[in-house]
Amino acid sequence: MDNLENHFGDDASLDEKDEKTILDFLVKYSAEKSTKEASFKILKSLENKDIIAITQTSFWKNEHKDIPKDVFLHNEVKSKANCKACHSDVEKGLIEDDKIKNISSFM
Numbered sequence: 491m492d493n494l495e496n497h498f499g500d501d502a503s504l505d506e507k508d509e510k511t512i513l514d515f516l517v518k519y520s521a522e523k524s525t526k527e528a529s530f531k532i533l534k535s536l537e538n539k540d541i542i543a544i545t546q547t548s549f550w551k552n553e554h555k556d557i558p559k560d561v562f563l564h565n566e567v568k569s570k571a572n573c574k575a576c577h578s579d580v581e582k583g584l585i586e587d588d589k590i591k592n593i594s595s596f597m
């Protein structure tokens with residue numbers, strides 16, 4: 491949030507009010523404040539590394555290691571960051587096994 495002018499290669503600058511709203515949301519719902527199992531595992535896998543994307547954590551990489559790389563390039567997926575393509579309920583903060591789409595449709 492400190493360098494939104496260069497956000498993964500895009501200029502994502504916001505006005506002060508929107509920036510504060512989003513920052514407050516991120517702090518409120520951060521892994522440090524969550525009781526979800528995945529949050530504990532993600533925090534643990536950070537160790538002391540300076541990681542800025544969840545997809546770079548060893549936990550995320552390990553959970554997705556069996557998914558062929560081409561699946562993330564599929565037209566309905568496009569990016570590892572598009573969690574919702576495979577995790578239907580991710581916007582509710584839920585990543586349950588029974589809500590993971592069958593990725594064979596992306597192969």
Ligand code: HEC
Nearest residue numbers: 528544553561567570571572573575576585586587590593
């Ligand atoms: C191409 C589809 C796909 C995308 C995109 C994807 N995932 Fe997953 N994810 C899966 C599959 C499939 C599994 C189950 C892997 C297994 O059990 O072998 C999984 C497992 C997980 C798990 C472990 C679930 C558990 O109950 O242990 C978490 C947490 C997770 N994903 C988070 C994310 C997040 C966060 C993103 C976005 C940054 C993301 N995933 C993007 C397909 C995807």
